[in-house]
Amino acid sequence: MKFAKEGMTPSQIGVTLRDDYGVPLVKPVLGKSITEVLAESKLSPKIPQDLQDLIERAQRVQRHLQTHRSDRKNVHSLELVEAKIYRLSKFYKSRGLLPSDFKYSAVVAQLS
Numbered sequence: 001m002k003f004a005k006e007g008m009t010p011s012q013i014g015v016t017l018r019d020d021y022g023v024p025l026v027k028p029v030l031g032k033s034i035t036e037v038l039a040e041s042k043l044s045p046k047i048p049q050d051l052q053d054l055i056e057r058a059q060r061v062q063r064h065l066q067t068h069r070s071d072r073k074n075v076h077s078l079e080l081v082e083a084k085i086y087r088l089s090k091f092y093k094s095r096g097l098l099p100s101d102f103k104y105s106a107v108v109a110q111l112s
Contacts (some may be wrong), residue, residue, distance in 0.1 A: 004043040010034040011049060048097055054085045055104065062106070082106060 003013045013034050017023040027033050038044040045052065061078045065071060085104050092098040 001038070001041050001043055004038050004041075009045065009049050009052075010038060047102075048088075048092055051085065051088050051092065051098075054081055054088065057081050058085060058106070 003016060004010075008016065010033075014026060017026060023029060026037075030037060032040075035044060047055070058078060058081045061074055061081065064074055065078065068074070082104070089098060089102060089104055093100055093102065
């Protein structure tokens with residue numbers, strides 16, 4: 001919980017515990033994953049980390065495409081990443097991990 005209050009993501013917390021404290025896996029020790037522990041203490045991130053990483057990747061590709069408009073390979077890459085974002089957000093909405101009104105928009109992602 002201390003690391004989450006410092007702004008670390010669940011995977012960063014796991015890497016820190018592994019590298020600095022010698023805890024190879026948290027789940028066998030606590031019986032819960034890091035995300036479950038953070039959710040119980042109301043410190044879990046609003047957007048799941050894998051979805052957040054995909055959104056950041058889409059933003060990087062969008063910034064690249066602003067300067068290199070004719071890069072067709074990355075246009076296709078952006079389409080694939082955005083498809084993953086839509087599928088993953090649909091999954092998380094069905095599981096209740098995302099609010100039902102969450103909507104990914106490429107324009108919003110581009111401005112943030």
